Amino acid sequence: MDKLSQLPDELLVKVLSFLPTKDAVSTSILSMRWKSLWMWLPKLEFDYSCYSESRGQELARFISLNLPVHKAPAIESLSLKFRYGLNGSIEPEDIDFWVSLAIYKNVRELCLKLFYFGERQTKLPSSLYICKSIVILTLKDEILVDVPGTVCLPSLKTLFLRRVTYSDENSLQRLLSNCPVLEDLFVERDKIDNLGKMSVIVKSLQRLTLKMSIACDLDGLMMNTPSLKYLKVTDERLDSHGDSDSPQYAYSFEAMPKLEEADFVLTFQNIKKCCRSFTSVKRLSLCLGVYKEESLYHEGLVFNQLEHLKICSCDSDWSILLARLLRDSPNLRDLETYVIEDHPNRRVNLPNHWDNQLNCVPKCLLSSLETFHWSDMYGLLHNQMDVAKYILRNARCLKSATISFPTTYAQETIDEMIEELSLSFRGPETCQVFFD
Numbered sequence: 001m002d003k004l005s006q007l008p009d010e011l012l013v014k015v016l017s018f019l020p021t022k023d024a025v026s027t028s029i030l031s032m033r034w035k036s037l038w039m040w041l042p043k044l045e046f047d048y049s050c051y052s053e054s055r056g057q058e059l060a061r062f063i064s065l066n067l068p069v070h071k072a073p074a075i076e077s078l079s080l081k082f083r084y085g086l087n088g089s090i091e092p093e094d095i096d097f098w099v100s101l102a103i104y105k106n107v108r109e110l111c112l113k114l115f116y117f118g119e120r121q122t123k124l125p126s127s128l129y130i131c132k133s134i135v136i137l138t139l140k141d142e143i144l145v146d147v148p149g150t151v152c153l154p155s156l157k158t159l160f161l162r163r164v165t166y167s168d169e170n171s172l173q174r175l176l177s178n179c180p181v182l183e184d185l186f187v188e189r190d191k192i193d194n195l196g197k198m199s200v201i202v203k204s205l206q207r208l209t210l211k212m213s214i215a216c217d218l219d220g221l222m223m224n225t226p227s228l229k230y231l232k233v234t235d236e237r238l239d240s241h242g243d244s245d246s247p248q249y250a251y252s253f254e255a256m257p258k259l260e261e262a263d264f265v266l267t268f269q270n271i272k273k274c275c276r277s278f279t280s281v282k283r284l285s286l287c288l289g290v291y292k293e294e295s296l297y298h299e300g301l302v303f304n305q306l307e308h309l310k311i312c313s314c315d316s317d318w319s320i321l322l323a324r325l326l327r328d329s330p331n332l333r334d335l336e337t338y339v340i341e342d343h344p345n346r347r348v349n350l351p352n353h354w355d356n357q358l359n360c361v362p363k364c365l366l367s368s369l370e371t372f373h374w375s376d377m378y379g380l381l382h383n384q385m386d387v388a389k390y391i392l393r394n395a396r397c398l399k400s401a402t403i404s405f406p407t408t409y410a411q412e413t414i415d416e417m418i419e420e421l422s423l424s425f426r427g428p429e430t431c432q433v434f435f436d
Helices: 009-016 021-029 053-069 092-102 125-132 173-177 318-328 363-367 382-394 412-422
Strands: 043-047 075-082 109-117 137-142 143-145 158-162 184-189 196-201 207-212 218-224 230-235 251-253 261-266 283-287 308-312 335-339 373-374 400-403 432-435
Touching: 009 143, 021 043, 043 053, 043 184, 053 092, 075 092, 092 109, 137 143, 143 158, 143 173, 158 173, 173 196, 196 207, 318 382, 363 382, 373 382, 382 412, 412 432
Parallel strands: 043 075, 075 109, 109 137, 137 158, 158 184, 184 207, 196 218, 207 230, 218 251, 230 261, 261 283, 283 308, 308 335, 335 373, 373 400, 400 432
Antiparallel strands: none
């Protein structure tokens, strides 16, 4: 007998747990000793997304035969990834059966990624919505979230919903309202999914990521998340009327006093109504696409806790926003400027709004800013070059500054810009300045 087979079953199962499920199952042909060892695995992953229809049918039969007699006392994790053929080699009823079995076996983590049932979306068993054991739930693509009247997920801490469809406008909030310990929520929308106005009211929530793409239909977003520490909102839907105050783009954010990090990628949005909700942030990333100056926040806000600021330079008035944030962030330590590749104005020589924004040097430049990083600076654009020169000239406490240029620029052009920027630098002698 080989040395590996002499190990106790518990240790062999531990070894098998590091393998993909299909590889662990294949060890059953080694000997009678190995035949059923994989049946003790607490984590199972079945992926049909790359199989032919006939192989998919074989896999479905295999799961239906073996999952009911699986020997692990509890299923810690079950992942099902299925792409269906035109004839539907896997039926929604199969998914219903397997999920029900996992719930019966006290599953802690469930991941479902389903494609192409034709016109039939997968409706999950009602037992899922009253499962006491589940801690992490991931639902992706062709799934119908049909939340029953009775719902309670007392252990759910992480919920990931990507491109699913909801049975009605209130389904999402009805689900969220019955997750008393939910801490991490991800919602991605890219089609008409029946939500309309979106509400996120969760007192326990600490991390929230919302993503709405161009195809998404949204009447508004309302949030009440007082425990939130991290927020990311990506909304790139286009307003065909160019009206940044349009009610279909209304944001309503209640106070978030514990918020430490926020990341916004918004197009044609009015942020002045929600800025007061995240004045406590320590880290802030902003890309506001193309917008109107009157949509920005106005006087009276101070970001006393803000230490790290990252801002995209792809729109017409980005420098106005940067000037206001520098003025209103007295303790800023790190500043990074970047550009998102597919945003339309990233290479346009837009009007320069920088010169008339600051009547005195912001406090953060004089006393706290230590690092300045600008990636892909289009130095031939005045609205970018002037900003960079101002910061290099006035930042008195800089420890390092790094500016990189697009690879499309000729070396001669880059050398001219480096010389111009170098002549603007007035920081301490100990500051390290890098050009790339």
